[in-house]
Amino acid sequence: MTPQDRAFYDSNGYYLAKGLFSPEEAAIYRAEVHALSARQGETDATWESQKGSGTKIEHSHDVHFSSAAFTRLMLDPRFIAVCTAIIGPNVQLHHNKIFIKPPEKGSPFPMHQDYPYFPHRDHSMIAAIFHFDDAPVEKGCLCVYPGGHKLGPLDAVGSDHHLPEDRFPIAGATPIPAKAGDVVFFQYLLPHGSGQNVSDEPRTTLLVQLRDPADVPLNNRHTSRGQGMMLAGVAPAAKFEFAWQQVEVSDV
Template sequence: MTANGLTDEQRSFYQENGYIHIRGLLTPQEAAAYRAECHSLVERIGENDATWASVRDQGMRLTHCHDVQFQSAAFTRLLVDERLTGVATSLIGPNVQLHHTKMFIKPPEKGSPFPMHQDYPYFPHEGNSMIAAIIHFDDAPDDKGCLRVAPGSHKLGPLEPVGEDHHLPQFPLEAALPLPAKAGDAIFMSYLLVHGSGVNRSQEARTTILVQMRDPADRPLVEKHGSRGQGMMLAGVDPTHGAFEFAWAKSA
């Protein structure tokens, strides 16, 4: 990485493969602090299982929370950290807008897998500028159910998903490329990239936050999967806004 984001070589890798693994985006100490913040959050709000329908009957668990920046100011600061936004602007352009955030904790021994899928069906956009940054707050080796990807699959465009989980059975999870990560690493990927993750069979939790971002000029094809923080500018400006209105006037 350069001081302002990705190198030309890294951008070329992303364009070819649909993802880029940034090692050490955060220091181990920062990652540990965010990990503690995530687990403290769960203690405050309780567990909220997000296990996918296709594996819900297998005794798996997946703790999650959306819009974590409304739960802790630590995550608000993370969203505008220039290390994060520098990579995002290298991939999206100068203007980067938040779509939503999610925290995921895969508990030990029974942390739920994610079948292979694209994020596209959940929030399709006209220009496909949407990217996700998965930031790791603890180590994620393969036995913890690390991210797995099908490199280059983003070039196939939107694929026809199957079932409630929008999964893609033509891409077996076991055949996908594992991307083991260290605490502080981040993986940025296109929302067209086919990806998933395995079961956490280790003795430790796997803790991550996902930040979904887009170009504010990229129009959604369907208005769904909204969030309280949607529209927050993380870098640059929103060129689509018209004249100023009070927030309460818009809902009148």
């Protein structure tokens, strides 16, 4: 990430790292995602506010528990170099998820900030979307409101916490078409979403959510397996405890 890239990220809230991986590497991960999806069977992650129009989207979470390929990918030096340029020397995993937006009926994501799902005190949280196949506009590529991260946390509506459509219509957002191997990084306050996949090919991605380990979650709602894994640097000092000592009595 050059100083110009970093300045672009600071003012726009996102950065598209073009060609971070080669199309050949992307094809290998694409096959991993589709194989995992086939192994686990049908799923649908269509958001509540988007249900009812016959669209669907396959997903799986914490995929480094399903395939070592994703563990290797999250530690790839090319990826980590951008993460540390944005977050700082210490980078911690929050969670990850794969998505396959199927052809023609691939569900859209309404415009939203990620903040309401896992608010953090210092807003260090970012997302990185790895593209394993091309994502042109007609495949429902990511769309953002550049600079919208500077508005701070916004009022969200509905059980899925999307942004009001009259203020943040998807038609008014800037599409970020991507090629296989591109990775888009964005701040968790950036208003973002994506349209329906109306093309005749699936859109295949991995989304990794990352933070500075010194940041403080404001609630405990979005815990997941593998959360807290260090991808770069070190976590703040803490007294050693076995994992079973941290289990709350209500969980036993």
